[in-house]
Amino acid sequence: AQTIHQWPVAEIKAVGSPLSLGCTIKGKSSPNLYWYWQATGGTLQQLFYSITVGQVESVVQLNLSASRPKDDQFILSTEKLLLSHSGFYLCAWSLGTENERLFFGHGTKLSVL
Amino acid sequence: QQQVRQSSQSLTVWEGETAILNCSYENSAFDYFPWYQQFPGEGPALLIAIRSVSDKKEDGRFTIFFNKREKNLSLHIKDSQPGDSATYFCAASASSGSWQLIFGSGTQLTVMP
Numbered sequence: 001a002q003t004i005h006q007w008p009v010a011e012i013k014a015v016g017s018p019l020s021l022g023c024t025i026k027g028k029s030s031p032n033l034y035w036y037w038q039a040t041g042g043t044l045q046q047l048f049y050s051i052t053v054g055q056v057e058s059v060v061q062l063n064l065s066a067s068r069p070k071d072d073q074f075i076l077s078t079e080k081l082l083l084s085h086s087g088f089y090l091c092a093w094s095l096g097t098e099n100e101r102l103f104f105g106h107g108t109k110l111s112v113l
Numbered sequence: 114q115q116q117v118r119q120s121s122q123s124l125t126v127w128e129g130e131t132a133i134l135n136c137s138y139e140n141s142a143f144d145y146f147p148w149y150q151q152f153p154g155e156g157p158a159l160l161i162a163i164r165s166v167s168d169k170k171e172d173g174r175f176t177i178f179f180n181k182r183e184k185n186l187s188l189h190i191k192d193s194q195p196g197d198s199a200t201y202f203c204a205a206s207a208s209s210g211s212w213q214l215i216f217g218s219g220t221q222l223t224v225m226p
Contacts, residue, residue: 042219043202043216043219046214049212057212059213090157101159101162102147102149102157102159102214103159104156104158105156106154106155107155109154
């Protein structure tokens with residue numbers, strides 16, 4: 001069975017500090033991977049997607065970057081956090097074709113103070 | 114400009130009633146419309162989805178009615194249960210060459226016992 005694990009579960013960080021969030025998918029080879037951001041009580045905004053190792057496409061610019069160092073790993077990071085980065089970060093995976101079902105992780109709650 | 118719009122931020126129904134959640138979209142190229150259900154503190158999970166070649170999709174107590182001409186769709190939840198209380202997101206994407214899934218702002222459903 002496929003599992004998706006996000007870490008950490010929650011973070012409290014200071015403005016201007018760096019950030020690294022991670023996501024690992026087990027039980028599925030070569031998944032499509034996605035990062036979404038959700039403001040508290042808000043909609044889900046797609047940030048990045050990756051179809052293969054080493055290739056990441058940006059959907060919206062929010063002073064964040066993403067990398068896919070391994071087939072089953074997706075990393076979201078920034079060198080300098082802004083207050084507006086607060087929210088819920090969700091990693092998701094899908095099967096090999098477009099528009100197929102997205103499977104979301106439990107998310108990371110980020111508070112920037 | 115919101116490409117996927119959910120008209121109600123919140124909806125309250127009594128147990129046993131049919132909850133109707135509405136959604137509209139702007140882009141005629143959209144042809145895949147999933148509904149995701151999200152409980153507090155968790156990632157969203159796919160509930161039911163429809164493609165634009167169909168006007169109705171049923172799965173148990175959940176039914177999507179789709180109107181391509183009017184560019185709107187609705188999710189009907191029959192015999193609503195308190196356990197259905199959650200936020201429901203309508204989403205849309207275009208099949209050809211797009212890896213983006215656009216989410217609406219969500220409707221928070223409360224089912225009163």
